[in-house]
Amino acid sequence: MGIIKAVNLIFDYIRHDEEENKDEINHALRGVTLDIKEGSFVAILGHNGSGKSTFAKLMNGLLLPSDGTVYISNMKTDDEEHLWDVRKTAGMVFQNPDNQIIGNIVEEDVGFGPENIGTPTEEIWERVDQSLEAVGMTAYRLQSPNKLSGGQKQRVAIAGVMAMRPQCIVLDEPTAMLDPNGRREVIKTIHELNRQERITVLLITHYMEEVIDADRVVVMDDGHVVMDGAPKEIFSRVSELKQYSLDVPQVTELAYELKQAGMELPDGILSIDELADRLAAHKGLL
């Protein structure tokens, strides 16, 4: 069994009217079963309202399932005695960097988490040092977070999670509010954490470019898992992705359209060089 395991997960948002009667029920998750291997990099894709953020919030007990179970390294998230251990095991990073930073200077912010769980002072500093190093923000440790760019702030937020020594990080659209530079920075940092610190990563996004290097891509729609596989496999199903209102990278889309028009090309081309090499080999283009 993997580090994260969701079994038949169902989640309903229930709205009550003034008399506390159920007024409206919104089924956000309709039976999701997923098993995530320790040390893997898994991307979850889906348009707004597909249930992916609800899924993320269920991963560390911010929301508890209406039905079904989430296990984080064998602990049930709805088991109250394990709640803090669950949160220590699975850290979360959210969309808006400004909502996640509270310290006056960077190192203080990163130390906030371990301080709260009563970590001895010396160890707090040790963790702060290591976490800032891991996200490449050591040079900024004495700066005010207000002076940082969005991408840098988001890396500080990730360092804050790292300081809790989690085994797994869940990132809910961490780049949605960043510019292209910031997005690259953050994605690179997450990949490094995954490779070097062997942190399990669950990246929730709707930017397709960000999932190309993932080990596994899961597509959600209307509260269900509708696609699940390696990036190459997922990206070869262009029309299906479009049907779920997802974009494909321009290079993949171009390859797909050329193929539709009758050119001989393999499925799921993800890199510019791959497409260029294939086209250069085509007789009649040179």
Added chain:
Amino acid sequence: MAIKVEHLNHIYGQDTIFEQYALKDVSLTIGDGEFVGLIGHTGSGKSTLTQHLNGLLKASSGDILYNGTSIYSEGYSLKELRSHVGLVFQYPEHQLFEVDVFSDVCFGPKNLGLEKEEIERRAREALQLTGLDESFYKQSPFELSGGQKRRVAIAGVLAMQPEVLILDEPTAGLDPRGREEILGLVARLHEEQGMTVILVSHSMEDVARYVSRLIVMNHGEKALDGTPKEVFRHYKELEAMGLAAPQITYVVQALRERGIPIDQDITTVAEARDAILAMWKR
């Protein structure tokens, strides 16, 4: 000419050790009915520039002329300027506050002191432009989807009947469907209403598809100004500024490097497809 910016400087913390130029000697003219994309990495000064255009920020030096009159001249009504130059902020849905969609859109024109009928006429028209029909009027704005909320916020600005519409990253945080909704709406406002539109964006793919002119900001200065094709020809300079051309530009470069004679100015998937197929069939 709608807006003329002359040697605009904006300095934060002037005469202190923190002195920093947010805008440095920016000059540009935006004509009536233009559809302009404004790009630059975070901190390049693009949002600061837009906030000068409707007088929310005052320049340290330099001038802005709206229809020939300096907005800094004595007695110039900034309130009136703001009803002509509408600014849609980033994440405008955070500013929704009324009990229902219709009241929220009425808020702007109500503050102009208009008659009730005129206020409601404008609100209806603005909501219609944004594609929200009467079934939305009595709904709480907080229970709509992200894309719908953003359309309500844009309707609130449209109800002011601006001549110039500035949108600061109107698609940030939206999924592809929401993005299409908003960009389609903006393109329609430009085409059908003849509105002058300034679109601040991070997405090169989006601006390549929609705008007719691109202004690139870097470190508070205007770095490039031209049609998207002209600007994307400088893709190496764009990279040095922390930006990038649309992915298709790189595909075209890679093809040219391999000796395939494809037009270097191609910036969209459809153009690339047509060009490659034309060569292939030949």
